[in-house]
Amino acid sequence: MSEALTIATARALRDEALAIFRADLQLAKTESSPARIKERAVDEAVEMIDTVRDVAIENKAVVGAILAMLTGWLFRGQLIDLGTRMRDTVRPGD
Template identity: 65%
Template sequence: MSDPHSIAEARALRDEALAVFRADLDLVKAETSPARFKERAVGEAVEMIESARDIASENKAVIGVTLATLLAWFFRGPLQDLARRLADTVRSGD
């Protein structure tokens, strides 16, 4: 059989391990709470908005050209019709 001293040491180690586990479990519960998820999501969104604002202020011309290109692509059908009508008007001489 084991001596009482080694049993006491084993129990102390077990209790210490259980305390560490419970502390970790409490931390996991706190980090996975809905309030914490919301807090992190809001923090990430604010950080992304600030980054986008910084990039936009440094690259206004690039953003303007990109927006103009997107608008031209979305309205390509009406723009092509307009160009065709203008070309027909120029050819007909009216």
């Protein structure tokens, strides 16, 4: 192979690689734009909400139990106080 043909082949490969790199760079810029990030976040949130809704519909008893436990945990101080007052009120022998 002559030197001119080797150089031309190398330049063609370089130009092709540069075109691929520029296309990838443009794609990265497009995908990292604030509008695209927001769009992907909204799409993911909608998909997550749909999944949660489907799971909740299939497992109503589990969701109810979890909500009851969370409510109990959130009001644990008040429930302990109520239990203490009831215990003190009902104490036998007073």
